[in-house]
Amino acid sequence: MNDLATYAFTSIGLFFFVAGSVGFLRFPDVFSRLHALTKADNLGLGFIALGIAFQAESWRLVALLFLIWGLMLLAAGTMSQLIARDALRERDGR
Amino acid sequence: MTGPTLYALTGAALVGIGFFGLISAQHLLRRVVAFNLIGSGLFVFLGAAGARSGASDPIPQALIITGIVVALSASALAIGLVVAHARASGRPTLPEEDGEA
Amino acid sequence: MTLVLDLTLCALILAVALATVLGGGVFRAIVFFIVYGLLLSVAWVRLDAVDVALAEAAIGAGLTGVLFLSAFGKLSRIGAEAEPPAAGIRALLPAALACAGLTGALAWAWFALPVPERPAPDLATALPRAGIENPVTAVLLNFRAWDTLLESIVLLAALIGVWMLARDEDWHDRFGLPQHVRPGGVMANFGRLLPPVGVLVGVYLVYVGADRPGGAFQGGTVLAAVGLVAALAGLLRPPRVTQIVWRMGLVAGPLVFLIAGIVGAILGAGFLTLPEPIAGSAIFVIEIALVASIAVTLAFLVIGPPEQGHRE
Amino acid sequence: MSALVAVLVAPLIGALSAVALPGRSGRIAAWVAIVTTLAAAVALAASVISQGMPRLAVGSWEPPVGIVLEADGLSIAMIVMTALVMTAAALTARHMLAGDTKGPRIAFGFWPLMLLLWAALNAVFLSRDLFNLYVGIELLSLAAIGLVAIEGKPEALAAAIRYMIFALAGSLLYLAGVVLVYGAHGALDIGVLVGREPAETDGLALALMTVGLMSKTALFPFHVWLPPAHGGAPAPASAMLSALVPKASYVILLRLWFDVMPDQATDAALTLVATFGAAAVLWGSLAALVQSRVKLIVAYSTVAQIGYLFLVFPLAGGGSEDQPWAAGAWNGAVFLALSHGLAKAAMFLAVGQWMKVRGSDCLDEMEGLATAMPMTAFAFALSSITIVGLPPSGGFTAKYLVMTSAFAAGQWVWALVMACGGLLAAAYLYRPMAMVFRRADLSAFRLPSRAQQAVPLALAGAAIILGIASSGPFETLAIGRPQTAEAGL
Numbered sequence: 004m005n006d007l008a009t010y011a012f013t014s015i016g017l018f019f020f021v022a023g024s025v026g027f028l029r030f031p032d033v034f035s036r037l038h039a040l041t042k043a044d045n046l047g048l049g050f051i052a053l054g055i056a057f058q059a060e061s062w063r064l065v066a067l068l069f070l071i072w073g074l075m076l077l078a079a080g081t082m083s084q085l086i087a088r089d090a091l092r093e094r095d096g097r
Numbered sequence: 098m099t100g101p102t103l104y105a106l107t108g109a110a111l112v113g114i115g116f117f118g119l120i121s122a123q124h125l126l127r128r129v130v131a132f133n134l135i136g137s138g139l140f141v142f143l144g145a146a147g148a149r150s151g152a153s154d155p156i157p158q159a160l161i162i163t164g165i166v167v168a169l170s171a172s173a174l175a176i177g178l179v180v181a182h183a184r185a186s187g188r189p190t191l192p193e194e195d196g197e198a
Numbered sequence: 199m200t201l202v203l204d205l206t207l208c209a210l211i212l213a214v215a216l217a218t219v220l221g222g223g224v225f226r227a228i229v230f231f232i233v234y235g236l237l238l239s240v241a242w243v244r245l246d247a248v249d250v251a252l253a254e255a256a257i258g259a260g261l262t263g264v265l266f267l268s269a270f271g272k273l274s275r276i277g278a279e280a281e282p283p284a285a286g287i288r289a290l291l292p293a294a295l296a297c298a299g300l301t302g303a304l305a306w307a308w309f310a311l312p313v314p315e316r317p318a319p320d321l322a323t324a325l326p327r328a329g330i331e332n333p334v335t336a337v338l339l340n341f342r343a344w345d346t347l348l349e350s351i352v353l354l355a356a357l358i359g360v361w362m363l364a365r366d367e368d369w370h371d372r373f374g375l376p377q378h379v380r381p382g383g384v385m386a387n388f389g390r391l392l393p394p395v396g397v398l399v400g401v402y403l404v405y406v407g408a409d410r411p412g413g414a415f416q417g418g419t420v421l422a423a424v425g426l427v428a429a430l431a432g433l434l435r436p437p438r439v440t441q442i443v444w445r446m447g448l449v450a451g452p453l454v455f456l457i458a459g460i461v462g463a464i465l466g467a468g469f470l471t472l473p474e475p476i477a478g479s480a481i482f483v484i485e486i487a488l489v490a491s492i493a494v495t496l497a498f499l500v501i502g503p504p505e506q507g508h509r510e
Numbered sequence: 511m512s513a514l515v516a517v518l519v520a521p522l523i524g525a526l527s528a529v530a531l532p533g534r535s536g537r538i539a540a541w542v543a544i545v546t547t548l549a550a551a552v553a554l555a556a557s558v559i560s561q562g563m564p565r566l567a568v569g570s571w572e573p574p575v576g577i578v579l580e581a582d583g584l585s586i587a588m589i590v591m592t593a594l595v596m597t598a599a600a601l602t603a604r605h606m607l608a609g610d611t612k613g614p615r616i617a618f619g620f621w622p623l624m625l626l627l628w629a630a631l632n633a634v635f636l637s638r639d640l641f642n643l644y645v646g647i648e649l650l651s652l653a654a655i656g657l658v659a660i661e662g663k664p665e666a667l668a669a670a671i672r673y674m675i676f677a678l679a680g681s682l683l684y685l686a687g688v689v690l691v692y693g694a695h696g697a698l699d700i701g702v703l704v705g706r707e708p709a710e711t712d713g714l715a716l717a718l719m720t721v722g723l724m725s726k727t728a729l730f731p732f733h734v735w736l737p738p739a740h741g742g743a744p745a746p747a748s749a750m751l752s753a754l755v756p757k758a759s760y761v762i763l764l765r766l767w768f769d770v771m772p773d774q775a776t777d778a779a780l781t782l783v784a785t786f787g788a789a790a791v792l793w794g795s796l797a798a799l800v801q802s803r804v805k806l807i808v809a810y811s812t813v814a815q816i817g818y819l820f821l822v823f824p825l826a827g828g829g830s831e832d833q834p835w836a837a838g839a840w841n842g843a844v845f846l847a848l849s850h851g852l853a854k855a856a857m858f859l860a861v862g863q864w865m866k867v868r869g870s871d872c873l874d875e876m877e878g879l880a881t882a883m884p885m886t887a888f889a890f891a892l893s894s895i896t897i898v899g900l901p902p903s904g905g906f907t908a909k910y911l912v913m914t915s916a917f918a919a920g921q922w923v924w925a926l927v928m929a930c931g932g933l934l935a936a937a938y939l940y941r942p943m944a945m946v947f948r949r950a951d952l953s954a955f956r957l958p959s960r961a962q963q964a965v966p967l968a969l970a971g972a973a974i975i976l977g978i979a980s981s982g983p984f985e986t987l988a989i990g991r992p993q994t995a996e997a998g999l
Contacts, residue, residue, distance in 0.1 A: 074395065081388040088384075100204050104245055105308040107208040111215055112686065113301030118219035119679060120293040124281045125671060126224050126269060130231050133262060134215055135682045137238055137254070139689055142304065144245045146693035149313060153246045155333035156321065156575075157692065159342060160641055162253045162334070163349045164685070166415055167648050169257050170356035171678055173499040174652055176269045178659060178671050180502075181363040183278040185664040189224075190282055192668055303714055307690055310710040314696035324575045341575045344568040348633065348645045351522060355626050355649055358529065359656030362619045366662065369615045439618070442532055449526040456526070460519055469515045471570040 005057040012054030019047030033090040041083045045076055105145035111138025124189050125179040129172055136168040204244060211237045224273075224281055228266040235259020248411035249334040252403070256419040264426070264500055272375075272502075329477025331409030338413065339481045343470045347459070350452045350488060353495050357448065361439065364503035372436045374501035379432035389431020396424035404489050408478075414485045418492030425497040436501050444494060451491030455484050513557055514564045514581055516550035517589060517632045525625035540621040544600050547628060551593035555586040555986070563990050573699030577639040580701075582990025584844060585635045587983065588761060591848050592635075594972060595753045595855040596628050599746040601965045602859050605958055606745055606866055616660055620747075623660070627653040627750060634758040638700045640688045640770075643762055644681065647726065651677040654755050657747040658739045669738035676725050676735045680759075683722030690715035703770050716774045719766055720783070726759040729820060730790030733813045737797075740809040745862020748805065752812045753855035757847050760819055767827055768840070775831075780824040788927040790817025795934035804864070804871045804942045808857050811897060811938065814931055815850045818912075819843055821924045825915045835915035842911030844987055845980070849904030849973045853896035856969035860886040860893070863963065864946075867955050876942060878950025885963040887946050892970035894939040896977075899932045904976030 026039025052072045056065045111134055118131025140161045147157030183189045214237060218230040235258045242251035273279045321333075328336035338346050379386050400420035407413035428434045437444045458480060459470035467473055472480045524543020528536045557564065558581050566579045581589075603624070607616055630650035637643050655677065659670035692698055694709040728736040740752045767775050794814030801807045824830065825839035861871060863886050868875040880887035896905035909928055916925040957963075976983060 070395075077388065077391060081384050084384040100200070100244065102308065103201075103204050103208055104241060106305055107211055107241075109301045109304035109308065110212055112304060113297040114212070114215045114219055116300060116679075117290075117294055117297040119675070120297070121219070121285065121290050123283075123285075124224050126266065126273065127227050127281070128675065130218060130227050130266065132678050132682070133231065133258070134218065134234070136685075137235075137258060139682065139685055140250075141238070141241065141245075142308070143689045143692065144242065144247055144250065145308075146311065146689070148245045148247070154321075155337050156342075158247045158250050158334045159337035160345075160692075161247070161250050162338065162413075162415060163342075163345050163641075163645065165250075165253050165257050166349050167352050167645060169262055169496075170352045170499075170652060171648065171674075171681075172262055173265055174356045174359045174655060175671075175674050175678070176265050177360040177363045177502065178655075178667060178674060180269050180272050181659070181662075182664070182667040182671055183273055184276055185667055187276065187278060189273055189278040191672060304686070304690075307693075307711040307714055311690070311693045312707075312709050314694070320572070320575050324571060340569060341571045342577055342642075344577050344579075345642055345645050348642070348649055351525075351626065351629075352645065352649045352652060354526075354529065355623070355652040355656065358619055358622050358626075359652055359659065362615065362623075362656050362660050363662070363667075364615060366613055366615050369613070440532070442530070446530045449530045453523070453526050453530075456519060456522060460515070463512070463515050468568075468570045469512075469519075469566060470568050 008057045009054045012050045012057070014054075016047040016050030016052075016054060019043045019050065023047060034087060037083045037087055041079050045079055048072055048075055101145040101148045104148075105142050108138045108141030108143075108145060111135070111141065114138070125182070125191065126176070126189060129175045129179065132175070133168060133172060136164065140164055207237065207241055207244065211241060222281075224279055225270055228263065228270055231266065232259050232263035235263065249332070249407075249413060249416070252411060252413075252416040253419075256416050256423075260423065261419055261496060261500065264423075268500065268502070327474050327477075329472060329474060329479075330481055332407060332411065332413070334411070335407050335413050335481075339484065340472060340477065343455070343459070347452060347455045347470070350455065350491065353492065353499075354448060354452065357495050357499055360499060361503050364505065368503070368505045370438060370440060371504040372438050373498060373504050374429075374436050375505060377430055377432055379430070381432075386431050386433075389428050389433050392427050393424050393433075396420060396427070400424060400489075400493070404485060407485070408482070414488045415492060418489045419496055421489065421493035422496035422500070425493065426500055429497075429501065439504055444498075447494040448491055448498070451484075451488035454487035458484055512564060512566070513550045513554035514566055514579060514636065517547055517554055518579075518629060518636065520546040520550055521625040521629035521632065525622040525629065528621040528625060536618075537621060540625060541600075543625055544597060547632075548593045548597050551586075551589045551632075554581055555590050558583070558586045558989060559986055573639070573702050574697040577637065577642050578699055578701060579636045580638050580990075581636055583987040584761065584764070584990070586989075587844060587848055587987055588635045588757060589632055591851045592628065592631050592754050594969065595749060595851060596624070598855060598859060598965050598969050599749045600624065602862065602962060603744075603746040605962050606862055615662075616744075619656065619660060620744075623653050623656045624747075624750065627657065627755070631754055631758055635761060640691060640698045640700070640703075642698075644685055644688055647684070647758060647762070648681055650755060650758055651681065651726070654751055657751065658743045660747065661742065661744060663742070665738065666742040669735070669742045672735045673739040676728075676732060680722040680725030680732075683725070684719045684762075685722075687715040687717075687719030687722065690718070700765060700770050708771075708773050712771055713774050716766060716771050717779075720763060723759040723763050723766075724783075724786070727756045727763070727816055727819075728813060729816055730786050730793055730813065733790060733794065733816075736813055737806055737809040740812060740858075741803065741805040745805075745858050745865065748809070748862070749855040749858035752809065752858060753851040756812070756816055757851060760816075760847060764843070767823065772827060772831060775823075775827040777824065777828040780828045783823045784821050784924060787817040787820030787823070788924070790814060790820070791927050791931040792817075792934075795931055795938060798938040799934065799941075801938075802873050804861050804873060804876060805858070807938055807942060808854065808861060811857075811935065812850075812854060814935065815846070815854070815897065818846050818850075818909075818928065818931065821927060822912055822915070824921060825912065825919055825924065830919055833919065835918040838911045838918075839915035840991070841984060841987055842908045842915065845904060845908035845911065845976070845983070848983070849896050849908055849976050852969050852973035852976065853893035853903075853905065856889050856893040856966040856973065857897075859966040859969065860890045863958050863966070867952070867957060873942060873945050876945040877948045878946075878952045880947045881949065882952040882955070883957055883963055885960070885967050889963075889966035889970040890946065891943060892967070892974055894935075894943065896970070896973040897939065898935045899928075902974065902977045904973050904980070907977045907980045 023043030030036045052068045115135030122128045147154040214234045239251040239255040328340045400417045403412040404417035462471040463469040527539035634646040725732040798810035822839040822843040826836045865871045896903035899905040899909040913925040
């Protein structure tokens with residue numbers, strides 16, 4: 004049962020990663036690429052964390068997994084904001 | 098082909114790739130990057146040698162951690178030198194290999 | 199199945215390494231190098247060396263990558279980031295052959311290496327007396343403590359070397375370039391949110407290093423990163439070379455380590471000998487001081503020599 | 511606490527204190543460390559001579575788990591020579607660094623870097639662990655590179671970068687050899703490795719380590735980084751860099767070829783190494799002949815002198831190992847390293863004082879310095895006697911030993927190279943000497959104090975004394991080397 008859940012959720016997570024990567028490669032400019040990467044990948048990572056959580060031996064590990072996810076969300080969000088602002092500044096020629 | 102063998106061969110290839118980068122790169126920052134590739138290639142080789150007997154051997158692991166820190170120190174100084182040199186001369190390369198013949 | 203995983207990983211590592219060396223542009227090389235470091239740390243997990251994986255991710259990929267990126271930024275500012283045209287393939291052929299020869303020689307050596315008995319039997323008898331559970335930490339801080347002591351001093355030597363690259367007129371200025379942060383902006387908020395968690399993670403890495411993967415260098419790196427984020431967010435102003443407190447922080451670790459060694463020598467136990475009953479606590483004290491110094495030294499290495507005067 | 515620990519710990523604590531303490535108290539701490547280390551070096555030599563070799567398993571862990579430090583005759587000879595050169599360089603550094611426009615940056619950085627360099631040298635001379643030696647030579651290189659770059663001029667920075675590339679590539683090749691040794695034998699301790707079962711990969715390991723260490727020693731054809739680096743550093747730093755730093759990697763090479771893996775030292779390999787040495791002697795000497803700056807002449811002379819050190823490899827190892835002349839050749843090599851260290855440091859310190867007076871080290875600017883500063887001119891002349899290899903200097907004794915060994919072994923080529931090198935040295939050193947002894951009025955210049963001028967003279971004198979009182983050092987060198995005890999003269 005747990006294994007089945009792991010397979011299911013990690014597959015969903017991988018799907019989002021693939022989608023994000025395709026978007027990163029196919030989208031035309033920085034902003035839409037960022038959009039593809041951060042949104043899809045954050046979601047994908049969440050599902051993978053969820054999937055692995057079913058294999059965890061203790062609640063401590065589950066908490067750690069989601070702490071990692073939270074930190075990734077924080078970092079990815081901040082970085083995409085910074086990159087976007089830099090790109091905006093460059094576009095406006097400042 | 099077993100795991101350690103695979104990683105040892107990867108390490109050997111990394112050493113060659115790194116040395117090629119060290120020789121071929123003109124931009125000094127790139128040479129420092131290549132230097133890091135060589136170092137990590139050697140560490141992978143050593144790590145594979147340590148993992149060969151099955152039981153994990155802590156001595157090579159400790160040596161590798163020491164090596165990683167030493168490589169970082171050397172890289173930091175090298176990177177600092179490259180920046181200072183570029184600021185003084187305006188160029189990120191060595192003055193065309195003078196005297197080196 | 200696992201062989202497929204290993205094969206894929208090795209192929210990826212080699213491809214990224216090749217891209218680092220051959221790909222166009224310095225910036226690209228740096229980005230590929232960071233990816234390479236992360237893949238390598240996965241390889242370390244595969245090789246059953248989790249301590250090394252942590253060190254590689256934190257120091258090899260993370261910190262070294264940040265050093266490269268910040269150097270690239272400084273070079274771009276003075277217009278020295280572009281690459282001169284590379285030498286032709288013909289000119290590089292001898293070098294390529296020599297490097298291939300080196301790889302070939304190492305590969306040959308792998309198959310010619312005799313397999314010695316390992317881990318050495320002496321290690322098995324020594325480990326229970328080390329005062330610490332994690333065998334890697336035991337080797338680093340007890341068996342080969344002299345290596346580790348010298349290594350912490352290598353770090354310091356690099357920092358002094360980097361400081362010597364300051365321009366004389368900048369010497370009394372703050373370290374690094376000034377950061378302009380919009381109050382209440384994303385970076386400022388990130389800088390406020392991350393440090394509490396980051397400090398916790400760093401301390402945890404040091405703390406578990408006693409019996410599970412982790413340790414002073416990995417934890418110290420995380421703490422250095424926290425300091426750097428705080429500086430980037432404008433929460434901390436980089437100090438000046440004249441601020442003695444920070445300089446004392448730089449030397450505290452090696453100094454405590456040395457003093458512990460000398461005390462052993464004076465008391466007749468021997469240089470750097472930690473008597474078995476107190477080995478655990480002695481290592482703990484040394485490690486705390488070492489972590490503080492490693493964190494400060496690494497952060498200063500990344501920030502670079504004083505140069506704020508010209509920008510303010 | 512034993513002198514063995516003190517020679518390592520004192521410079522380290524001095525360096526840490528010089529970093530942590532502000533201004534004056536930092537310098538006082540550095541000086542306390544310098545005096546302590548010098549005293550400890552002498553005490554260590556005395557205890558080795560009177561009581562035999564001290565051996566220290568660090569942390570009381572025996573190899574293959576732990577690291578061993580041991581002082582044999584070679585170690586203490588190098589440690590004492592290092593202590594003399596370091597002290598002399600420090601004595602002149604205060605004067606040469608003071609009053610400069612450089613200001614507080616160099617005044618802060620010089621002392622810790624110098625003490626770290628000293629600690630690294632002592633660590634390398636004492637360590638018996640191949641990986642610990644790697645950490646030691648990395649500390650040595652980083653401190654040395656810091657000293658090369660300390661002037662901050664564009665040329666100095668370029669020189670430091672070139673040095674760094676060679677030093678790092680060299681370290682990595684050495685590390686590659688160490689990795690193979692550990693992979694094959696599961697041990698890093700020299701004492702354990704001596705009794706190892708030779709493995710197929712040992713030849714490759716030795717080759718990699720040798721090429722790496724040659725690059726760090728600046729042996730031809732890896733010498734290109736040396737002259738700009740040594741010529742561009744401040745004089746006290748040049749003295750340390752030229753006299754001491756190449757000796758560290760050379761000592762490791764001696765240990766590898768003659769202690770760890772004598773079984774791998776085939777005649778062909780030894781001859782190859784010596785051929786590089788011969789090329790270095792000729793190339794370095796010829797290049798020194800055409801330089802127009804005195805510091806560069808002295809630096810190229812180091813390239814040539816490093817070459818001599820490798821000529822002895824086929825005379826002391828391989829098929830010659832058990833021959834009566836091997837001991838003479840080996841002693842001669844170490845003697846060369848010692849006398850070159852003392853004389854070269856004296857030369858750089860003398861030239862540094864001339865530079866300080868004239869503001870340049872161009873040959874044409876050297877006129878009249880012999881009348882104005884007779885002691886430094888005398889020091890330069892005495893050092894030249896050692897470098898050329900005239901009696902009664904230490905350089906003469908060394909060359910005499912090596913040449914007699916070469917004739918005894920029937921390998922007269924190496925003797926011929928030495929003779930040529932000596933003649934060329936006389937020629938390239940004649941040029942600065944002739945300028946210095948030319949008459950000119952320098953009364954308008956501010957001269958360094960007599961005490962300052964005496965420092966290089968003392969070092970140059972030590973190089974001569976080494977030649978006159980050579981029997982004492984001989985017995986010392988033999989400590990820990992059973993086969994050299996029967997001096998092959």
